[in-house]
Amino acid sequence: MNIKYLITLLVFALSIQVGQAQKFDIKTYEWEKEVKPFELPDSLKEEKAIIVFSTILVGIDPKAESQNQQRTVEHKRVYLNSDDAIERNNKIYISEQENAENNIQARVIQANGDVTYLDKKNIKQGEDEESGVKYSYYAVEGLKIGSEIETFTIKETPPNIYGSIMYLQKKSAILDFNFEFSYPSFLEFGFKVYNTSMEGKITEKEEMAYYLIESDYIPKYVDEPMSHQRVNMMYFIYKLDKNFHKNLNDINGFGYYSQIVGDRALNVEFSKSTTKGIDKVFNKIPLKADFTDKEKLVGIEHFIKSNFNFIDNNSVRELEEMDEILSKQAFNSMGSIQLYKTLLEKAGLSCSAVMTCNKSRVTFDKSFENYLFLDKLLLYVKEVDVAIDPEDVMSRLSFFDANYQGIDGLFIKSKKIGSMTTALGKVKRIPTSTSADNLSKAVIDIDLVDGFDEMKIKVAKWNTGHVAGAFQPLFSKVEPEYKDDFYEYVLYMHSGNVIPETIEFENTEAGDFPLKPFIQKYEVSNESYWEKGGANYILKLGELIGTQSQLYHDDSADRKNDVFGNYPKKYEYEINFNIPEGFEVVNLEDINFNIIENIPDAEFYFKSNYKVVGNKVNVKIEEIYDRDSYPAAYFEDFQKVINGAADFNKVSLIFKKK
């Protein structure tokens, strides 16, 4: 959600006259004219690249003539110790760079001291077609192993005061790091550092304040499986809190933000003719009198997503005018709140706006209010206790990107105080789907009546929630020329490399998701599920449940970061087979697994067992992860359950010839 257009407060524009003329250091900072090659110490010889130094200066100058009151200088030198590092550094892209000719410098320092400077005429300009972001870019000449690339860029942009994030850690170690932020003393900024004990210090001099964070060594970030890299890196956030000249307080406060959402979306009143138009739309939604609240919500969500288009642009005000929304069948985020809220209320349901952020990128921290945490709009329906994503056309109910669930969000709802209607915001936890919602269930019947060579395997799979959401809604959209490939892909994603003799998909009509399970039924014969040893046979029972994730080789003692499993999930499998005449199964007990780990308030296990009736064997398997994340301290427990399933994957039953 684009906050730039949502907020119209001109904090700086109104402050310009008050600031004192001041020459910032940032304006005179430049790279050294003479440069010496870096000598790589033995301790770093194994590293692919080393950041010799990184200096970032950000300065706010309220007296700047243009809107570009923020100047950012980035100065960095990287020692290239591998071909890989050369290839990562021989093409440099700089986003949103104006006046590239004056503001971009680069030089290559060879081990023998030779220096080559970037020829400015080789700087290209281009735009990323998808994001629309403009770039200046260039190829770096003369790089060899042992070369250093030094870059120096200056950017002048409008100040970002609503929450800026700065990552201190990179994938290469930094030997000398400096970040200095300078701003006039009539502004008060808040700073908070995450995942490190490093702290910045603020000094004031001549009506200017300087925030400095420095380090002579920042270790490289080492990734761990099933973790969110960016939120685990060292980073800090800064944001504007006060402008003393304007007497503005709590500039990044959630309260003010809630008011805006109230005024522009939650508390909008409609004229009679507009109300008629809304009624007309509402009457088109196929809602039945006996629908549950959940069915009503799905019906309305399905109708809106099938007939209206979400445009992520809050600067187009007509996309939040209800008459325009109805005639153009399109809305922006503010418009979506209005339309959903109005239609939901007509169906007897409530609707609050929820603002949050992607948990894989930044952690929502309610103690440090800023708009960086408010970049994604969800809508919360209390009666069903579910948040929905109005932007994701394919999702229904809570089956949208799980990175926005199970975390804090700012819940904003309309509130009447006396005769006034206002909006109140409160930080609460966004509900996630449950493991029972995200079910993967399979019944596998193996017919061994005519022996192993004629083995027939019938598979029926039921998927719900997130597990179904990746494909079920797409069936009604697939164009004929891609149909076969799509079917093959769906089967591959759910069942691996099987080529079935017959296949059937059920509940694939538009609107079936998520109320009906996504069903796949197929039949395979003579696949690689059995082996032979003379007259004996081995049934690879474990492989029938498909390849399982494993964490066999990760050392739990060293685990630093929490484990993220995307969303809670549950697996239920049932396998039925017969023991053919003349055979006995010698190791049925290998089927039994009972791995239950104790994590407070979490159901978390892998269990399997079997029953024998006559010559028929019935195997039941259950695996549950009822949380979407687990603290690092419980990694070993998590590993046991994951590896339990992977161990079951290797269970082979031996059918011994009597």
Place this chain on the structure above:
Amino acid sequence: MSYLMNCKLLFLACFVLLTFSIDAQEDLAKYQQEHPTRDYIFLERNITLNFLIENDNVVIEKTTKERKLFLNGKAKTYEEESVQYDSHHMLKEISAKTLVPKGGRYKTSTVKDFEVKKTISDNYFYDDLLISTFTYPNLVEGAISELEYVQTSDHPIFVPRIFMTYYAPIVKFQINVIVDKRIDIAFKEFNTTEKISFEKESKRDKDIYTYILNNVQPPTFENRGPSFEQIAPHLIININKFQTEKGENKPVMGSLQDLYNNYYSFINSIDTTVNETFRTAVDSITTSKDKELDKVESIYNWVRKNIKYIAFEDNMGGFIPRDPQLVFDRRFGDCKDMSSITLKMLDVAGIQGHYAWVGTRDIPYKYSEDFGAFVDNHMIAMYYNKDEKKYYHLDATNEFLPFGYPPPHIQDKEVLVHIDEMNYDIVPTSTVDCSQNKYFESGEFTIDGNNLNGQIELSVTGHEYLHYQNIFGHTNKEQLEKRKQSYFSRGTNKSKVGEISFDVEDDRVTTHFDIEIGDYIAKVGDELLVNMNLEKMLTDRKIKKSRTTPIDLKQTYLSNKTYTLKIPEGYEVKYLPENFIFDDNDDFTAEMKYTVADDVIHYHFNVCINTLWLETDQFDDWSKLIKKLKSNYKENIILGPIKE
């Protein structure tokens, strides 16, 4: 114009508009029913190529007109539209509008703003592609968008191809070709099921060709199948020659010689002057080599390892190699630049090399078939070894392609080799024999309780080297630790891979590691079951019965696995799986063999894939091979206590 005439025209215009309105309204329901999964279809696509003579040169004007009908409420998501063009096909005119249905008629909204953008390419570091972007106003269900644009080119060697299929169904597709009679053109059809019969109309100074297709469907693609160009019906038009003002015939692209003459003009202006540093570098690279071929190999290896691939497609820069000294100083370049520096280094070393042009395997044309400038898209250096009477391909764009190999993507193609100003050679690039692309694995295994433990040596050459090094060539210790389990585990993913050691040469990598495969041995009473098929190659390559197009295998290879298993003390072999040979088809063979000697079981398995394309008439044999492999992969060795 008379008053009466004006009225007639007005009436006709109203009639046409009215007819169109009613038809289109009725058609919407019909098309919605016919195409339930589509958001839009093309009511019409119309491509006109107009060959003109201006300023004594041929100018080509391409006019594209299209009308899209939007079938559902998703119309608004298509409101952003763009037209791409480059310096060879500049955009001259563009107009667009939306016809919005209103009360059984259409209201027209015209697009007013077109913005030209320079985008960053996915394929090239820099190219000269521009896009004109615009927004269709008021796109709703039932609306029709109309787009018309004209591109011009004064490079007569680049006549745009016309593909007779598109990414959505087309109700009516029309091709018009208008040719000044002083221009001699030739039509070449590709992938058409029947010959295109143009309607030809001759006017005073022009010939007009028209061809109409109805209800054109998009092509169906199959995984790992032929490229769009290889299956889509299309038309290539070459300009053979044209008459100049003086009445002379000027050749353009009527023959391969014409193409070569154009190419020669791209290379004859390269400044081949180099400085002393360049020469010293060549000396140091070749000084220890006596034989010419060894020097060529050293130079090629230096270029592929030291010059990084960065691609530029900038106007004629997309065709002209850069000067070798510049490439040497920059340490990067595209395929043309790699050729330029390689050939100059050879030259400094006193060795003759050749510029050469080639099309990658997705391009279906041959030089001998005169398909003009579309025949190739890549440039390499070639070296002819007189002793062996053999050409060597020197394509340094992939730093891991060993000397002596063509890259996989130009196998089974023709290479156009520069000899001198007038002469060239066409050299076929054969498919590399599987025995040159080795993936050899040997292992010595012992049984320890339920575990199978072993030491493995893995050796790769040729195109297998290329792939292997693309994965491991740049890994450091940490990355290797992360990747080794997924790449080197054998038997099950529970196998524990020990320390990896690589012995990397210019054309071979040998890898050693220990492995412990936990819980791998099955026990039946006092007998041990061991399956030596630790990897089950090709089992995921079963072909669907409904498949109709060949499968692109990309490269050949010979995979060879030789394992030994020490029979534990007190045990003997109770059962050894049967040996098998599959040699029903010359293009793919397999053999599996078990033997016993001195308390050791020897397992030998090899697969040779010796073709790039699995043709549809080979599918049955392929299925037999897969079935045979699957069946034999199931077989376990049985070891039991020695009976006294």
